[in-house]
Structures are given as C-alpha cells and as structure tokens.
Amino acid sequence: MTESETTASPAPQSLGLGTAMAAAMIAWLIPGAGHVYLKRWRRGLAFFVLVAISLAIGLALEGHLYRPVPNEPLSWLGTIGQLGLGTVYTVLRYVHYQGDIRGPGFEYGTAFLLTAGLMNLLLVLDAWDIAHGKKD
Amino acid sequence: MVISHFFLMVVFALIVSVFFALLWRRERAGQVRLFLQLFLGMVLGGLAVAWLMYPFPQGPPAPIP
Numbered sequence: 001m002t003e004s005e006t007t008a009s010p011a012p013q014s015l016g017l018g019t020a021m022a023a024a025m026i027a028w029l030i031p032g033a034g035h036v037y038l039k040r041w042r043r044g045l046a047f048f049v050l051v052a053i054s055l056a057i058g059l060a061l062e063g064h065l066y067r068p069v070p071n072e073p074l075s076w077l078g079t080i081g082q083l084g085l086g087t088v089y090t091v092l093r094y095v096h097y098q099g100d101i102r103g104p105g106f107e108y109g110t111a112f113l114l115t116a117g118l119m120n121l122l123l124v125l126d127a128w129d130i131a132h133g134k135k136d
Numbered sequence: 137m138v139i140s141h142f143f144l145m146v147v148f149a150l151i152v153s154v155f156f157a158l159l160w161r162r163e164r165a166g167q168v169r170l171f172l173q174l175f176l177g178m179v180l181g182g183l184a185v186a187w188l189m190y191p192f193p194q195g196p197p198a199p200i201p
Contacts, residue, residue, distance in 0.1 A: 050155050057144075112148065
C-alpha cells in the first residue's frame with residue numbers, strides 16, 4: 001500500500017522472510033529507513049525526523065549514553081533501550097560521547113536519548129510486521 | 137542554553153504523541169484523535185501531578201556525584 005493510505009486497498013500480504021529481515025535490519029541501522037525500504041516513504045521520513053529531533057535534543061542537553069555496567073541491572077536495560085538507535089549508538093560510543101552529569105539538562109537529555117532508542121526499536125517491529133503483512 | 141521544565145515536557149509530549157499517532161493509526165482522523173488524546177493526556181497529566189506535589193517540601197538539592 002502506498003502513502004495514499006486513506007484510499008481503499010487490498011489486504012496487506014507477506015513479502016517474505018528475507019524482505020522482513022532486511023527491512024528490520026535497515027530500520028534498526030537508520031531510523032525510518034525500514035519504512036522507506038517498504039515504500040512507506042512519507043511515514044519513514046516522518047519517523048526519521050521524530051527520532052532525529054529526540055536524539056538532537058538529547059545530545060544538546062548532554063544526556064547520558066548508557067553502557068552495561070556489571071552489578072547494575074538498570075544500566076543494562078538503558079543500554080538495550082539506547083541500542084535501538086543502531087548506527088548512531090555505535091558512532092556515539094566510538095567518539096566516546098558520555099554526556100555531562102553536571103549539566104542542568106542531564107536527566108532530560110537522558111530521557112530524550114532513551115526515548116529515541118525505544119522509538120526506533122518500535123519502528124523495527126513495525127517494519128517487520130508490515131513486511132509480514134500483519135499491518136499495512 | 138535556557139531550559140524550561142514545562143517547555144521540555146511539552147516538546148517530549150509532542151514528539152511521543154506524533155510518533156504513536158503515526159505508528160498506531162493509519163487514517164488521518166484516527167491519527168489526529170489519538171494525537172490529541174496522548175498529547176493532552178501527557179501535558180494535563182503532568183500539570184495535575186505537579187499540582188498534587190506542590191504542597192510537598194522541596195528538600196535539599198541532590199548531590200552531584
């Protein structure tokens with residue numbers, strides 16, 4: 001189904017496991033790209049912008065980038081959430097971004113960064129469902 | 137950078153509301169309705185919780201580790 005989604009259209013159909021896996025992987029690497037890959041152009045672009053804005057605010061506020069710490073289970077949960085950012089998380093780890101706990105926006109920034117990661121994880125699942133024909 | 141708690145809350149609610157409206161609804165009318173429900177629910181809910189917490193003492197600022 002194209003982005004003229006208010007028009008009547010046939011029921012969605014599965015595009016196969018390979019396409020679903022590719023869409024999910026692409027969606028994880030780049031927010032919204034999974035939807036673009038599945039020809040949901042406008043939706044993909046909108047999701048990219050939303051995740052990018054959340055990410056940009058989180059970085060501007062110098063929020064925390066989680067990494068797993070032994071004996072701190074919450075750090076593992078935070079890491080899993082922010083790993084949803086895919087490529088961006090890897091790049092931020094590579095450049096040793098940590099945020100600034102002394103900054104006035106640290107807690108807010110952390111919430112925005114975590115939200116960006118969690119939103120992208122949901123986009124991965126959405127792309128998977130679309131490719132499997134469970135959603136349009 | 138000037139930080140307003142209320143402004144950040146509104147921006148957060150805006151982003152999350154638009155996101156879920158696009159994710160969970162496909163028809164425009166349904167998207168608008170869900171967006172309004174989520175956005176107003178978060179902003180008004182946040183204000184209600186803030187109002188309920190108003191009588192509580194603030195206490196000392198949290199130490200910086």
